[in-house]
Amino acid sequence: MRAVDERDAYANLLMPSLLRQRRLSGRDAALATELAYGTLRGLGTYDEIIAACSDRPPEQVDPPLLDAIRLGVHQLLKTRIPPHAAVSATIDLVRLRVGTGPSRYANAVLRKVAGRTLEEWLAIVAPPREEDPVGHLSVSHSHPRWIVSALRDALGGDVDETAALLAADNDRPRVALVARPGRCSVEELVEAGGERARYSPYGVYLPEGDPGSLRAVGEARAAVQDEASQLVALALTRVPLDADGRWLDMCAGPGGKAGLLDAIAVQGGGHLLAADAQYHRARLVWSTTKDAEVVVADGTEPPWRAGAFDRVMLDAPCTGLGALRRRPEARWRRDPRSIPELTSLQRRLLDSALEAVRPGGVVAYVTCSPHLAETRAVVDDVRDRVEMLDAREFLPEVPDLGDGPYAQFWPHRHGTDAMFVALMRRR
Numbered sequence: 001m002r003a004v005d006e007r008d009a010y011a012n013l014l015m016p017s018l019l020r021q022r023r024l025s026g027r028d029a030a031l032a033t034e035l036a037y038g039t040l041r042g043l044g045t046y047d048e049i050i051a052a053c054s055d056r057p058p059e060q061v062d063p064p065l066l067d068a069i070r071l072g073v074h075q076l077l078k079t080r081i082p083p084h085a086a087v088s089a090t091i092d093l094v095r096l097r098v099g100t101g102p103s104r105y106a107n108a109v110l111r112k113v114a115g116r117t118l119e120e121w122l123a124i125v126a127p128p129r130e131e132d133p134v135g136h137l138s139v140s141h142s143h144p145r146w147i148v149s150a151l152r153d154a155l156g157g158d159v160d161e162t163a164a165l166l167a168a169d170n171d172r173p174r175v176a177l178v179a180r181p182g183r184c185s186v187e188e189l190v191e192a193g194g195e196r197a198r199y200s201p202y203g204v205y206l207p208e209g210d211p212g213s214l215r216a217v218g219e220a221r222a223a224v225q226d227e228a229s230q231l232v233a234l235a236l237t238r239v240p241l242d243a244d245g246r247w248l249d250m251c252a253g254p255g256g257k258a259g260l261l262d263a264i265a266v267q268g269g270g271h272l273l274a275a276d277a278q279y280h281r282a283r284l285v286w287s288t289t290k291d292a293e294v295v296v297a298d299g300t301e302p303p304w305r306a307g308a309f310d311r312v313m314l315d316a317p318c319t320g321l322g323a324l325r326r327r328p329e330a331r332w333r334r335d336p337r338s339i340p341e342l343t344s345l346q347r348r349l350l351d352s353a354l355e356a357v358r359p360g361g362v363v364a365y366v367t368c369s370p371h372l373a374e375t376r377a378v379v380d381d382v383r384d385r386v387e388m389l390d391a392r393e394f395l396p397e398v399p400d401l402g403d404g405p406y407a408q409f410w411p412h413r414h415g416t417d418a419m420f421v422a423l424m425r426r427r
């Protein structure tokens with residue numbers, strides 16, 4: 001938590017190496033991970049409760065002390081750890097890492113917090129739902145206000161459904177794997193302990209264990225990949241074309257969709273070119289694909305000829321509001337001020353994707369964000385230049401993808417990231 005605060009570390013990347021360093025495994029590792037991720041997700045709620053139990057607002061509390069108290073609050077209100085153990089472990093931590101004086105403050109705050117349940121605290125600290133639904137959801141589900149507002153808009157204003165989505169964001173996502181066709185079979189992953197996925201014909205859930213230890217994953221024949229990510233790539237490949245074989249993934253790093261597109265392209269005798277603007281991201285694509293050609297290229301100033309491709313995947317850089325459940329601290333880092341710059345880049349990339357595809361060819365515009373400014377608003381702008389296809393028709397196995405012609409996945413409906421896809425044919 002200190003690394004996340006002090007040096008903008010990504011908890012999900014740092015945690016595995018910390019666990020190895022401290023030699024934690026099995027249930028201890030699971031508990032340490034739950035405490036760190038759960039506290040990072042919940043700190044919007046916890047800070048409101050801490051403020052109600054203290055004479056100082058949280059922003060005036062020394063950050064290491066505040067983090068320790070948040071960790072204590074999480075244990076008290078969200079876990080089955082006995083209250084006396086949660087308080088004494090937190091006090092010991094503060095004494096050891098911050099000082100004796102602060103430990104008295106932590107003790108006083110935590111004893112007050114322990115006097116009520118989470119529901120009782122929420123009734124006190126969250127604004128009433130009828131008066132301020134966004135504020136209520138923001139505090140009770142620990143998401144910044146602007147994100148609650150954007151997600152509610154994307155769900156057509158439905159407050160109950162927004163609450164279900166926010167709750168799903170706070171759940172740990174299950175690990176999904178993709179068996180890259182022609183390279184690995186779903187059966188092989190099921191034999192290794194997986195369960196067949198609900199929607200994706202290539203998907204397998206891994207209920208427990210380290211996916212990195214599976215042979216197929218080590219050999220890049222399979223990979224960890226959200227089921228919606230698999231399905232949007234698959235939808236692009238399912239659109240019928242008269243001539244086919246030259247595929248482009250314009251924003252390919254780190255290579256999840258490229259890995260699947262590469263495998264499918266080769267099966268049909270085709271070929272994938274995968275590009276990313278960043279060298280290190282392109283290297284990741286190179287190491288996870290087998291037959292694709294990989295280039296470092298800016299999609300807005302492309303090195304390829306106009307009209308050179310039959311199918312183009314544009315998985316655009318976005319706010320990532322659809323994948324908040326994967327990155328515990330992400331919701332506090334995103335900044336709504338980044339949206340205009342992102343949507344302008346998304347528009348330029350979409351123009352370029354429509355140039356790259358030949359007349360009659362197909363483009364998939366994908367984001368792992370359901371924010372309307374990044375999804376509908378971007379593709380609505382090109383509607384008169386393309387034949388917009390109904391993306392849902394190419395995902396017949398998945399229900400509840402919205403009113404069309406676009407398809408929107410949701411964590412609370414599908415158990416996937418909130419991935420958006422629009423499919424369009426160039427006139």
Ligand SMILES: C[S@@+](CC[C@H](N)C(=O)[O-])C[C@H]1O[C@@H](n2cnc3c(N)ncnc32)[C@H](O)[C@@H]1O
Nearest residue numbers: 251252253254255256257276277298299315317
């Ligand atoms: C959402 S990620 C793509 C995820 C990827 N398709 C996958 O499935 O693993 C967006 C990527 O776009 C790249 N990017 C950003 N601006 C770009 C540009 N102008 N041209 C090409 N790639 C760009 C970023 O480096 C990032 O890797």
